[in-house]
Amino acid sequence: MASPAIESGALVTLSELDPSSSFFKLGASLRVTGKLQEYSLETAIAIITDGGAILKIDTQHLRDLGFRVGSIYQFIGELIQPDNEAILQARVGRNVDGIDLNLYHQSLQLLRQFQADHMNNSTT
Structure with missing residues (x-):
């Protein structure tokens, strides 16, 4: 059986990433x-900011990534609690x-x- x-x-x-966004959905x-902004070793939760926006990142699945407050990080993962408070379950971080x-x-x-221009041109 093939994996998804x-x-x-x-x-x-x-x-x-606000509740009205099309990106803001479970999974x-x-x-x-x-x-x-912050990192807790006990909970493996990182808090990143950009401008006035804040997002919690669950980093429990990441290995060999040292965290330094004030550094800039990029994460790829899935939203796991979009109905209440958005948390990204990271599968990749750097x-x-x-x-x-x-x-x-x-x-x-x-x-x-x-991308929008390309989509418009391909439909005409």
Whole structure:
């Protein structure tokens, strides 16, 4: 029996993860980036921020990833509690110190614009 395919993580900003967002649903596979605000070794919960947005990350399945408050991290995983408080169950995590978050957000907007234009052109 074949295992179910693991979906790629949709690129989202933390500010897009509000209850009205199409990304905010149980099991949604997401890729998020933010600055580490807090990390608890006992609970394996990391809290990342980007602008005014905050997201909890469950890191219990990650190995060999050292956490430093103030560093920037990117995580890929699934939302596990979208009805109450969003928590991302991370399956991949990496330190991305040195990334320019403003430039990252701009490139994400350009990518989405390109994808929308490409979809419009392929339907005509």
